[in-house]
Amino acid sequence: MILIWGFRARAKAVSMGEFFCTRCGVDRSYVLQQIRRWFTFFFIPLFPVGKPLGEQVKCSTCGTSFAREVLSTPTSATFSENLRGAVRFAAVSMLDAGDRSNEAARSAAIDAARGAGAESYDDTWLTNDLGALDFSQLGEYVTPLAQGLNLQGKETFIEQVARIGLADGPLSPSETLVLESLSATLGLSAAHLRGIVNSTTTPQLPSAGDGPPDEHRQN
Template identity: 45%
Template sequence: MFFFLIWGMKVRFKTVSNGTFFCPRCGGDRPYTRRVAKRWFHLYYIPLFPVATLGEQIRCDVCQTSYTEAVLSRPTSGQLSSLLIDGARGVVVHVLRTGSAQSADARAVAVTEIARAGLPAYTDQDLSADLGVVPGDLSQLLTSLGAQLADTGKEALVGSAARVALADGPLTDLERQVLVSTGATLGMTATHTAGVIAVAEQSARA
């Protein structure tokens, strides 16, 4: 009588969490499943015990593509939209604090720019509140945005702040310094930022 011992190894996945992420393949926000992969010893096709943990993967529930955990570092479209709004409010407040906070023209342009960024109901009263609470250091926010935005997005933020600063007259040295610093923190070169500022100045003179 012969006995055949059927054994082997097989990778099995266990779901440990779920969430929403930006799927690069789908090109939008999608639900995901976080799974842990382990190699199991099988005897007669029955998994007996794990022999190794192979790591985690993030699988899109829509297209079924699997990614490493690094894919979760990219914000979802909703999160990026919120970051953009916070960025617009931050840079506008920063440039207003350099001396234009009492200018009716500058404040009106500031409200328009922030409304255009994604807060259509934004008012001058909201602007006054932001002037009192927006932190003085936006480097972390702007650095995060700069890592996610294309050049057009960075230009939009600097251009928005420049239009606010120019609403009550030519740029002061301090206003220009704030704009240049904003561009640098977003990851723009000095030449790139200067070009965006020059376009805003030309438009203001027209």
């Protein structure tokens, strides 16, 4: 009788959860698997041999396997939450650095927070934030975005905050400091920041449809 024996790698589920699958492009559930070598006899695995060979994170939807490090990337749900918190924190910090009571600046700050997903954000909430937030923590809120935001996202972020600072007139030294610290945290250069601020202050040229009515045209 011929005895057929051998070894085979088998994956065993050790935990499950939610992660951001880069193949699917959205949050998915995953299974974290441990891979071990098994002794097989007549193709039937009998017992594991030696130490675990490694671990893999497997997307439950597309089946792609990733290294464990993929779990350190925030899910899009977590990322949106981080972004919402950071925009609001930065908006309030900018308002605090300028004229807190300026109507236009307050409404720009409210717009920024709402635009980032805090839809019910209003003036009362803003007043609360002004009294409650510890502005020295701004960096901690913004740091996670440096990895997750693309260049355009970073520019939009800075632009929104700059708009708040510019609403009550030219940027004051303390408002400039807030912008400088934000863009440094996001990895943007000082020149890049100047470019963003300049494009925020330069009025957009009216498009053809926005031109003056005919009766005001000079011939």
